[in-house]
Amino acid sequence: MKIAIVFGGVSFEHEISIVSSIAMKDVLKNELVYIFLDENREFYHIPTDVIKSKLFSSGDYKKFDKLSIAKNGFYKKGGLFSKEKPLDFDIALTLMHGGDGEDGVVASLFEFYNIPYLAPRVEACVVSSNKFLTKGYASSVDVNVVDYKYFTKGDEVKVDEFPVILKPVKLGSSIGVSIVKSKEELDYALDVAYEFDDAIIIEPFISGVKEYNLAGTKVNGEFKFSILEEPQKAEFLDFDKKYLDFSRTSKAKEIDLGEELNTKVKEAFKRIYNNLFEGSLIRCDFFVIDNEVYLNEINSIPGSMANYLFDDFNALLNEVASNLPKRKHIPISYEYVNKIHSAKGK
Amino acid sequence: MKIAIVFGGVSFEHEISIVSSIAMKDVLKNELVYIFLDENREFYHIPTDVIKSKLFSSGDYKKFDKLSIAKNGFYKKGGLFSKEKPLDFDIALTLMHGGDGEDGVVASLFEFYNIPYLAPRVEACVVSSNKFLTKGYASSVDVNVVDYKYFTKGDEVKVDEFPVILKPVKLGSSIGVSIVKSKEELDYALDVAYEFDDAIIIEPFISGVKEYNLAGTKVNGEFKFSILEEPQKAEFLDFDKKYLDFSRTSKAKEIDLGEELNTKVKEAFKRIYNNLFEGSLIRCDFFVIDNEVYLNEINSIPGSMANYLFDDFNALLNEVASNLPKRKHIPISYEYVNKIHSAKGK
Known part of the structure; x- marks a missing residue:
């Protein structure tokens, strides 16, 4: 192929x-x-x-x-x-x-x-590339998300408790994202985020929260998962560090969260993937807080296709490529136009 | 223009x-x-x-x-x-x-x-053309929706109480929609819906519920609303009747729900529109149940642009056309590539 x-x-x-x-x-x-x-x-x-x-x-x-x-x-x-x-x-x-x-x-x-x-179809792209829509979608399919508030340019932004993490809704790779530790830092963070987007979300910043990445896809109705990784990170990954991440090709180290959590992570992944993401191989980034799994974000086109998380990435990608979703045939009919014309006698 | x-x-x-x-x-x-x-x-x-x-x-x-x-x-x-x-x-x-x-x-x-x-931008299209995503989005912006269950092809479908209304998630104009009055009718309705789509939603069918349509847009930050109409309908509009609706050009009759409900409908419209639907003129169809407003659906490209709901459709459309959203300039930079090359000395 x-x-x-x-x-x-x-x-x-x-x-x-x-x-x-x-x-x-x-x-x-x-x-x-x-x-x-x-x-x-x-x-x-x-x-x-x-x-x-x-x-x-x-x-x-x-x-x-x-x-x-x-x-x-x-x-x-x-x-x-x-x-x-x-x-x-x-x-x-x-x-x-x-x-x-x-x-x-x-x-x-x-x-x-x-x-x-x-690659993800259009709907899957839109849902996963907009953090506000991702939150709504995850809730709809019963996957936990961290609490958030949504603001658009011009809205008054009130934050009750710091620190928070402030993100433009539409960009990935941490672009325009700030951790805001006090009221004084808020205006600057807003300016930065609004530089990139007209809408933002604000979440509580949970210090020390563990993040885990799982990639996967579905071939002929069967899920294929990668290993689970706890990615290296500083306070949060800035663009420079993430950038280097995109060229990764050496195998990552697997982390075992115990049977219960391993299963919860996979179940959450399945609910997210089904069936919106068919035709694609995605990476979901999860938080674990108090033994519960929360979706952080969906990378619908992950950096270097998350190859470093799979045992045999080459074989898997070829399997997905050979089983892409079929397009539904949409018949074009002129039934009603014809009906009207025959009713009118012309 | x-x-x-x-x-x-x-x-x-x-x-x-x-x-x-x-x-x-x-x-x-x-x-x-x-x-x-x-x-x-x-x-x-x-x-x-x-x-x-x-x-x-x-x-x-x-x-x-x-x-x-x-x-x-x-x-x-x-x-x-x-x-x-x-x-x-x-x-x-x-x-x-x-x-x-x-x-x-x-x-x-x-x-x-x-x-x-x-017309609606890509994100607005996706959210409004998929009934499942519409429900999630409406909930995210605090607009009521009728309860629903979501199924994809192959899922076991259990319905506790009839009648229900069964809809493919992705089609408009009532295509593939059935009212299901008993368990015996369910399989046929599922076959019909899955003919058009791989995913469906099922809602309780609330007999005699009133539907109201409001169209509108936003020009230079200001909302412009149409009159509110209670559309004619049989049990629900089938494709034939809706079809005739698409050629409407004569002015509709306004309905007054009283100040409180009129305001609630407009507030719900604003929350839906903001800011996802900028650049478009949409029609939202609402239910009123027990004095509360529920979103039924968003017509992001309404039949004949809902011209029949506006006093001066021609002037309004030209106003929208003259104030389309500007595209953000996205600068392409090679900062990191250059950094790596200078670090490598080549």
């Missing part, structure tokens, strides 16, 4: 996407095709043997072939009298962690142009 | 979209441009003076010019040596009530290709 990795994108996480995508060369045995989406929303085909991060920061990617997206795939321009040539691959793997990827824009393009893709 | 009405789409509501779009000729004074999306996901430019529903049922629309969608707009093919010509319009008005429209697919295309549009 030939996999096209689609990366880059108009996103605060553009760079992370590049690093994450290059990491795939080390962990996937498939023939890979690299499709870069640049800041002008132009697609380029980057040859796999020369790809490196500097190509993008230098602008040198522009010397490679431009692609257009159209029905059933990506196409290279032909000459004046030759036809466009389709780029050869079997499925696309979207590896854009913020805008264009996790927000559902490119998933919509793939739906529209009938391109098979391994 | 020249408005491009984008309609059709791969959708169970394809026909309704046609009827709804043609109705715009009667209620908008703007110069209109019609862009039809057919079942093969090809766009066509239909001349405004000849548009009628029969053009589509007969397939005659194919004799008009094909369009391609690309950066900043829609384009007509030029000759062999002439350039593609952009179709001239100021903003697009998406009038697809089901798939491709309300599900966020075309909104994503417009985001991707930088085309200004009057």
